[in-house]
Amino acid sequence: MTVDIQIPRERPVTTWPSDAGPRPGTAPRPAAPHEDRSADAPAPGRAGPRAEPALDGAAFRQAMGRFPTFVTVITSATPDGPSGCTATAVLSLSLEPASVLVSLRTAGRTLAHIRAAGAFAVNVLSWEQRSLAGVFATGDPRRRFDRVAHSHAHGVPVLDGCTATVVCDLSEAVDVLDHTLLIGTARHASWLPRDPMVLLDGIAHRAAEPLSR
Numbered sequence: 471m472t473v474d475i476q477i478p479r480e481r482p483v484t485t486w487p488s489d490a491g492p493r494p495g496t497a498p499r500p501a502a503p504h505e506d507r508s509a510d511a512p513a514p515g516r517a518g519p520r521a522e523p524a525l526d527g528a529a530f531r532q533a534m535g536r537f538p539t540f541v542t543v544i545t546s547a548t549p550d551g552p553s554g555c556t557a558t559a560v561l562s563l564s565l566e567p568a569s570v571l572v573s574l575r576t577a578g579r580t581l582a583h584i585r586a587a588g589a590f591a592v593n594v595l596s597w598e599q600r601s602l603a604g605v606f607a608t609g610d611p612r613r614r615f616d617r618v619a620h621s622h623a624h625g626v627p628v629l630d631g632c633t634a635t636v637v638c639d640l641s642e643a644v645d646v647l648d649h650t651l652l653i654g655t656a657r658h659a660s661w662l663p664r665d666p667m668v669l670l671d672g673i674a675h676r677a678a679e680p681l682s683r
Contacts (some may be wrong), residue, residue, distance in 0.1 A: 538670045539657040540677075543593045543606045544572055544628045545620075546584045552615050552627035554579040556607040558669060559649075560592055570636055576650045579611050584640060590654060591626045594634040596664035597676045602629070603667065623658050633666040635659070 545554035559573035570592055572582045584590045596604055606614050619630040623637045638654025645651075665678040 485536050487570075508600045523597075532671075538668050538675075539668050541600075541669050541674075542597045543595065543602060543629055544574065544580060544584070544590055545593060545629065546580060546587045546590045547622075547626055548583045548587065550612075552620065553580050553583040553611065554593075554606050554614055554627070555611070556603050563653060564568045568659070569641070570638060570654050570656060572652045572654065573646075573649045574652060576645060576648055581650055581652075584652065585643060586641050587626075588681045589624070589626050590638055590640060590652065591623070591628045592630040592634075592636045592638070592654075593632045595629075595667045596631060596633045596662070597667050597674075597678075598664065599629070599631060600667045603674070623660075631662065631664070634661040 506560050539558040540560070542557050542560050543554050544557045545552060547553070554573070555578060557572060557574060563571040565567040565624075572590070572592065574584075602618065605618065615627070620627050621630055622628065623635070626637045628637065629633050633657075635655050636654075637658035638656050640652060641655045642653040643650050646655075665676050668675045668677045
């Protein structure tokens with residue numbers, strides 16, 4: 471769904487497109503002198519371009535933390551049992567065919583297991599499951615499923631009680647920088663009427679209040 475948001479300007483726009491002629495109510499602009507001046511040269515009386523400061527890594531992390539995200543656990547099957555990790559970079563990619571996109575760290579164990587299995591599941595954590603975000607993000611990966619209720623759908627381990635679950639066949643894996651983008655074609659989807667957990671500024675929030683109509 472797309473929502474149009476009107477953003478008020480702090481001051482009126484004073485420019486006018488050059489290919490649209492003079493702005494109504496104004497006299498034509500006289501030809502500027504020195505038309506043969508190099509396009510790279512600064513205009514008379516104006517300083518040249520200033521070098522932009524380098525990106526502040528801490529500021530970037532803080533800015534990205536302001537993006538509210540759902541918290542998921544990406545799971546897959548291995549010969550030694552279920553595997554999984556916490557992920558927030560997940561989105562619906564297409565409806566025809568039904569597909570999702572997941573970004574995982576390339577060096578992670580779960581990604582290697584997904585490549586080998588050729589399938590994975592996206593488990594959207596409910597508010598009651600918020601403790602699982604930490605369980606599947608830290609600690610011994612071989613013990614993450616200890617005392618965690620789960621079952622299987624189409625041969626893929628899924629967490630019980632999630633807000634939503636989507637099981638996918640791995641269609642494509644694309645390495646980008648230090649992460650890998652997984653494109654999965656959905657073959658199973660289910661959901662429960664439970665409030666999802668939302669992460670904002672590194673803090674768990676409960677997404678519960680509907681928008682008033």
